[in-house]
Amino acid sequence: MSVRQQRNWFFFLLVLPSLVYLLLLIIGPSFYAVKLALTVPAGIHAPHPTARFPSLVNFSHLFADPEFWLAVRNNLIIPVFSVIVELIVGLCLALLLSQKIVGRGVFRTIALLPFVVPEIVFLIIMKSVFSEHGYLNSVLETSNLSGVFWLEPRSLLALGVVILVDAWHVTPIVFLILLSALESIPTDIYEAARIDGTTGWTLFWYIVFPLLIPAILVAVVLRSIDAFRIFATPLVLLGFEGTPVISSYAYHYWIDYSNESLACCATTVLAIVILALSYLYVKLWKQAERIEG
Amino acid sequence: MLRRLAAFGLIGLALLGSLLMACQGQREASLTFYLAVLPSEKEAYQPLLRDFSKQTGIAVNLVAQQYAEIRRALQAEVIAGRGLADVIEVDVYYLAAMQSLVKDLMPLMNAETLTGINAEALEAGRFGGSLYYIPHRLSWQAMVYNSHYIENPPATWEELLDVARRYPGRMGLKAAQYEGLTCDILSFVWQAGGDPLRMNDAGCLAAMNFLAAYGEALNPSARSYKENSVLEAQQKEEIYLHFNWPFVVPLLQEKQLLPEPNVVAPLPAGPKGKAAVLGGGYLAISTVAPHPEEAARLVRFLASAQAQRFFVKHLGWMPTRPEAWDALPQEMRKVYHGFIEMAPHVKPRPPVEYYESLSRLWQQAFRDIVFDHKPVKETMDHYAAQAATLRGNSPAENVR
Incomplete structure (x- = not known):
């Protein structure tokens, strides 16, 4: 065996555990889910000998269900607005905490807290904040203001709360990405800009922001793909009925109706959307690199 | 000499091995029991299984699962x-x-x-003349109300509507x-004398008309309750x-919210009297059970008065045998009064x-009427037509 072959084998062995993991726990179950989505159990009496495969009947049921379209709508609105909020807040935090201010380390730690706390704990705290007799309404009532029904199912306000809570939880990731990008900008550039008399907004807009664009792109790509998989936030805050999204719709069919086929159908649609989105991002990325190059 | 000793030694070892294997073969089977219990309930349940093992020599491995998971596992x-499962507990909802x-x-x-098992409950486990399920524990609903706001529990629909009008937005329903949700609706349908299979007879319409009025006072979050x-x-x-x-009783007691301010009372009576939906778990033996004979012994044991008294006393479950109520301590009788009255x-x-x-x-009819304010008669006629189609497509042998 040549040295080159030996090296290839070595690399293959290094990759093997990840490949096995991907095949057994991601790719295999994904194909099984697609198979279930394309299978129609013949009756309630499962296992039934005449289950039909392949069939698109589940998809036609799915597309005929208004609840599914509501879930699709929410699944588009929540990630878009959530990522926008995360970017704005994350950028502001990064700009603020990259300055040499007293207690910067403490503030940075505080900014990271929402992400450090386990998701379910964070969401239960948020539910206590926004519920009818929650902390926020207590504050309003002690200030002689009337309480607000923040989590009224299907209301726009509840949708806004879901966006806010989701953004709040993951803004620290965006903050970290942008902070590291800000800190990697050479100080010479700032000094040169200052000598030229550029400060404040002009400095940010014409010098800092263009240098941050690659980091912003990374944050947008990472977060928007992740944001489309939203599940726990609307489910914990409002239950399935409150603000359905595609994954909670699938969960509802799985857990409440034991209908694996329809659940897998919904998740297949979600997977296709995410795959398409990822492909689009990769394309855009390559195009951006080519232009830069 | 050495060879002879080695040969004797080998023969001796072989004999010992066969003896051990024979003893192994004579040991009673170890049963696997899929049961839908909470972790705390599993702990409380184990002593009963230890009693069974002591009496029969059959070990039982208790696997705590949710009903839906038990169903999926058994299908697989x-x-x-x-398979592994010998005895399983099935939600009454999945029996058919x-x-x-x-x-x-x-x-x-x-x-x-x-003999002695609640006749209605036993009947629910029978299909086409065969008995597929034995009731394990029963459950039904009662009304939980806050006595700080509601002095006397509403005993009729009219009184319930009065309370609802007095406290708009403060009524709950698992909607x-x-x-x-179906369990909540069906109680009203039966209380009005309706037939759930028809969906648009006079009783069903009366129930839905009542729910449409009652729905005005539901908390807006009821949609996700x-x-x-x-x-x-x-x-x-x-x-x-x-x-x-009944699971709410220990949870409310733990938080010291029962018997004050929350109280459990019977469901209000409708025009045709009281009614509640039977819930609970039923015991069954898998068609591919590795040890069906031993599984049947476990089922018989769990259906016995001894086991039912244990459930009442240690788990707060409703017994399948009315005689087992005597195991409920006197002070708890007051707390469970609403449930006992509904029995x-x-x-x-x-x-x-x-x-x-x-x-x-x-569920869809309820939501159309209560949340989307669609007219009761037309909505129920629409769904009754769909129910008739379901009935027409159903094989007769699966109907009891």
């Missing part, structure tokens, strides 16, 4: 043609749907086992799209009244193969 085992996965228990049970969330809302005083299962009015859900689809129709 039956498809595979072999899982009938093809479990054994006919009639040849395995004796008259002594069946999320799931089986719990399930058993736990509606209880949480009651605890936080976001609602003052709702209907729920004679409990009815099983329609035992039809298409029940799951029918249940969804009821």
Whole structure:
């Protein structure tokens, strides 16, 4: 065996555990889910000998269900607005905490807290904040203001709360990405800009922001793909009925109706959307690199 | 000499091995029991199984699962043609749907086992003349109300509507799209004398008309309420009244919210009297059970008065044998009063193969009427037509 072959084998062995993991726990179950989505159990009496495969009947049921379209709508609105909020807040935090201010380390730690706390704990705290007799309404009532029904199912306000809570939880990731990008900008550039008399907004807009664009792109790509998989936030805050999204719709069919086929159908649609989105991002990325190059 | 010694030694070892294997073969089987219990309930349940093992020499491995998971596991085992489960607990809701996965228990049970079990509950386990399920524990709903706001529990629909009008937005109902909603609706349908299979007879219409009026006072979050969330809302005083299962009693007691301010009372009576939906768990033996004979012994044991008294005393479960109520301590009788009063009015859900689809129709009808304010008669006629189609497509042999 040549040295080159030996090296290839070595690399293959290094990759093997990840490949096995991907095949057994991601790719295999994904194909099984697609198979279930394309299978129609013949009756309630499962296992039934005449289950039909392949069939698109589940998809036609799915597309005929208004609840599914509501879930699709929410699944588009929540990630878009959530990522926008995360970017704005994350950028502001990064700009603020990259300055040499007293207690910067403490503030940075505080900014990271929402992400450090386990998701379910964070969401239960948020539910206590926004519920009818929650902390926020207590504050309003002690200030002689009337309480607000923040989590009224299907209301726009509840949708806004879901966006806010989701953004709040993951803004620290965006903050970290942008902070590291800000800190990697050479100080010479700032000094040169200052000598030229550029400060404040002009400095940010014409010098800092263009240098941050690659980091912003990374944050947008990472977060928007992740944001489309939203599940726990609307489910914990409002239950399935409150603000359905595609994954909670699938969960509802799985857990409440034991209908694996329809659940897998919904998740297949979600997977296709995410795959398409990822492909689009990769394309855009390559195009951006080519232009830069 | 050495060779002879070695040969004797080998023969001796072989004999010892065969003896050990023979003893192993004579040992009683170890049963696997899939049971839908909470971790705390599993702990409380184990001593009963230890008693069974002591009496019979049969070990039992208790696997705590949710009902839906038990159903999936059993389906997988039956498809595979072999499995682990001997005895399973099935939600009353799945009885018709899982009938093809479990054994006919009639040849395995004796008259002594069946005598004394609540007749309605036992009947729910029978399909096409065969007995597929033995009731394990029963459950039905009662009304939980906050006595700080509601002095006397409403005993009739009229009184319930009065309370609802007095406290708009403070009434609870498990109105999320799931089986719990159907359980809430069916109580009203039966209280009005309706037939859930028809959906648009006079009783069904009366029930839906009442729910349309009552729905005006529901908390806006009711749309997403399930058993736990509606209880949480009651605890936080976001609602003052709702209907729920007996599991709420220990949870409210733990938080010192029962017997004060929350109280459990019977469900209000409708024009045709009281009614509640039968819930609970039923015991069955998998068609691919590795040890069916021993499994039948366990089922007989769990259906016995001894086991039922244990459930009442240690788990707060409703017994399948009325005689087992005597195990409930006197002070607890007051707390469970609402549930005990409802016992004679409990009815099983329609035992039809298409029940799951029918249940969804009821859920959709309720939501159309209560949340989307659609007219009652037209909506129920629309869904009744769909129910008739389901009935027409259903194989007759699956109907009891």
